[in-house]
Amino acid sequence: MNSKEFTAALAEVRGVRDDIKAVRKQLAQLEADRDKRIRALGAYDKAKADRIAPAAGVSVGDVVALVPHLGPSATATGPDRPPLISLPAEDHDRPEEAVQAIPRQDGALAPDLRRTETPAADSNLESADTASPDDEPDQEPAPQTAAQDGTPAADTAVDEGQARELPSIPAGDPGDAWFAATPGLVSTRPNFTQQPRQMAFLDTATGVLVYRDQTVRLDLGSASVAEILTAVFAEVPDSVERLYITAGDPWHRDAARHAFLRDAVSAWLNAPVPGWQAESSRGKDRLAGHFVHERRPVGRWQRGSQHVEIRSVGEWFDPAGADPAMVRDAFVLLWKALHHHWSDVVLMGSPSQTGRDLWTRTIPAKPGSRWAEGYPVMSEEIRGLLHATGGQGRVELLTPPRVPEKLPQLLEYDRTFAYAKHTWSSGVGVPRRVTAQAFAAMSAKEQTNALFAPSHWQVRVTVPDGWEHVGILPAPVAGDRAWRYPNEPRHTFVTWASGAEINLALRNHIRPWRIEILDGLLWESGQPLRDWSSRLREAWNSLQSLAQMHADPRQRTAAHLASRAVRSILLYGIGGFAQRPRITTGSTPVGREQDVPDGAQIIGVDGETITWQRNTGFSRDPNAHPEWAVDLWGRARAALLSQRMRDDDVSVGALHLPPGTVVALRTDAIYTTHAAAWPYHGEPGDYLLKGRLPGPITGPRTEEELLALQALGRAHLAEEQEATQ
Incomplete structure (x- = not known):
């Protein structure tokens, strides 16, 4: 493609964009008509929200919002109506529950950190390094007083009407009660070894299957689940429990028949498989049920005592045209590199699962050592707060x-x-609450130490006069976990941000932002991820070297893919600590809308099946540490x-x-x-x-x-x- 062709292609894309706008306008009109019909149905004296919702393709909450007198009905699930599919907490984002609005309140003005040295006790903190200016004056800042209530300067535009409101901590004793550990939930070193799962690798575009040293070409027909399982297990033993798809994306085979890609994936996973059924339960260390994802789904089936899951190798790395044998070699090299640092390493189904399992094997176990009894899991309220207020990567x-x-x-x-680079220190234990009043009462040194320590702050932010660069701190906008980064001078907004970001806003080399502390969570500084991250980094370095120096070009490529897998183990392992609320997904035949659980959201409807999902809250995960994920993302x-x-x-x-x-x-x-x-x-x-x-x-x-x-x-x-x- 040359420059002229590229320009012409851009024009065509803009035409498609305009068509999309027109379709969206038409969709908005249809949705308005649907809402009108829902209100009409609500006038029927025997109408129920849980009957109207699946027929309209919306949630029960949406129906109640349109017809308030229907009200939410009691949960209808029970032993006789189990969820059809259990959605495990894996590497992917989760929807969030409604949150409490942030009330207007006075704040304590944060000190000018450009006038202070990095605290000696925290000189090893990466966050301080991240935000360092080119030169640091050695004067101590003047202490702030409670009288400095953080009232914005005159003529400052205050954005109090945010499209998506973030939660705040309740005032007084109700909020203070959040600052506790969850009873009986502690991250401890495991006393068992994971059992390895035999795996095979399949390119559904070419039909090439690789199992150990065996390579065969299969006839997969239309590449349905039934055809794949039949063809594969005609060549490999029933002990194979994991089938990685390296190319072909068979779950997209009927994408043209569905309005959304997710619907096509769900239909592929839920199609009948003679002799097999969707996996419902296994040992406590094993996940069950399908995971519906547009590009990296996970399907799990069982046949008697035989179990198998189909996954995309894209969870680990982009194969970029590598054949199944090269992908197998990449997994072999990955295991060898990790085995050098973990003698009991087992590659689990996803990099997230593998990362968390390897981390648990670095938890201190020596009697008397710090945290030898395990890392406590915070209260569900604090975890929920972090999920709602801690964004991931900036886009x-x-x-x-x-x-x-x-x-x-x-x-x-x-x-x-x-x-x-950002795993050398993290917050450990139960955080301490720092209200605006408590922050204002601190000495200048204590304030500085708090802002350099692992922390998460509710703040009122004002962009300084004359600011011409990109924004620094995130502000919530409409959309699931959506953020923007205001940069308009004198613009004021309320948000939550990590200590590293607050540090940067106060210490950047251009000019400091005005930060008013409203509330905060302050942790003891520790190193819960350092050993884990260091081992992964050394494995990554060894694979990078192999990718550059191996004499065999195929092995160089395999080593490069393996190094990308190590990156995924760390990246998704950190995401796994976030442990978002658990989602249950299931399907119900059209015509039996009454079987859709109360509170479920309809995510897909075709001529035969209604697919739904429901937020069932947090599971009792002993390795739930969103404080680490949120802090690292902020850094x-x-x-x-x-x-x-x-x-x-x-x-x-x-x-x-x-x-x-x-x-x-x-x-x-x-x-x-x-x-x-x-x-x-x-x-x-x-x-x-x-x-x-x-x-x-x-x-x-x-x-x-x-x-x-x-x-x-x-x-x-x-x-x-x-x-x-």
Whole structure:
């Protein structure tokens, strides 16, 4: 594709975008008509919300919102109506429950951290390193008093009408009661070894199956679950319990027949499989039921005592055209690299499960050592608060007038194995509550120590006058777990943010933001993830070296894929600590709407089946530590903006680029028009130039356009690098 063809293709995409807008308008009209009909149905004296909801394809709560007098009915589930499919807590996001609005309240003004040294006790904290300016004055800040109630400056725009309101901690004793451990729930070192599962690898596009040293080609027909299981178990023993799909995505085979990709996946998983049934229960260390995901679903079936699950290898890494034998070799190399650090390592079904299992085997076990009795799990209220107020990676696309219409070029800088840099310290134990009054009563040193420690703060934020760069702190917007990053001068909003982000807002090298502390959670600093992360980092380094030096090109590729799997173990393992509320998913035949559980949300309807899901709250997971995930995500977001490379005496990140040159931020990557001469040593957290697309080019307006430019930029840079070799 040349520049002219690319421009023409962009025009075609914009045409599709306009068509989508028209369809959405039509959809809005249909939804309005549906709501009108729901209200009419609600006038019937025997109408019930749980009967109307599945017929209308909405939740019971949506019906009640339209027809309040129906009210929520009692739960109808029980022993005679079990959920058809159990959705395990895995690597993916979960919907959230309704939250309590943040009330207007006075705050305590945070000190100017640019006028203070890093606390000696916390000098090893990565968050302090992340936010370091180029120079640090050695004067101590003046202490704040309770009289400084944080009232915004005159003429400041205050955003109190946020589209999505975040929860707050109740005042007084009710809120203080949240700050406790969950009784009987502690993370402890396991006293057993996981049992390995035999696995096979299948490319459903070519029919190639690899099991150990055996390679065969199968006739899969239309690649339904029934056809796959029949063909595979004609060649491999019944002891194979895990089948990884390396290519072909058979769950998308009927995507054209469904309005949404999720519906196609659900239909594929729930299709009848003669002789098999959806797995309902196994040993306590095993998950059961299907997991419906648009691109990485998990299907679990059983036949008598035989069990098998079908998974996408994309959970571990992008195979990028690798054949099943190469994927098998990657798993072998992965196991060997991990076995060097964990003698009892077992590769489990997903990187999240593997990561959490390996972490439990690093929990201190020596009698008398700190946390030898285990890490306590916080109260369900605090966990719920963190789930609602702690975002993950920053995803932001900047468009005109914040960037030019025409970009001179587009460069992609990506942080290598970024999360491994942020695991050296984390909060441990039950947090201490720090209210606005308690913060104002602290000495200047105590305030500084609190803002450098692992913490999570409810704050009122004011963007400073003259601010011209990207925003620093997240603000909630409409949408499930959606955030924006305000940067308009004198704009004020209320939010929750990690200590690392608050630290950066107060210490950045441009100018400090006004931060008013409303409430906060403050943890003791510990190292619960350090040993785990260090071992994974060493395994990653060994595989990276093998990928560069092995004489066999196939083994080099396999080692590279294995190193990506190690990254996934750490990345998704950290996500696994978040342990979001459990979701139960099931299906009910059309015509039996009364069998849909109360409170369930309809997520798909075809001519024969209603698919639903229901939030069933938190499970009693002894390894639920959202405080670690939320803190680490906050540190990573802060480092995306500013990070100090001490050995090179240079600061890097989006805030160290000229204003108006940042086009997009995506978790670990910066897209910019400015060529940055940042050092790269291949260490975790270093910025690698991953793509370069010369201009002038029209800047992206949508995520799809950005990803298209990303692919072109990576291809162009690869061509440049090949030409210079």
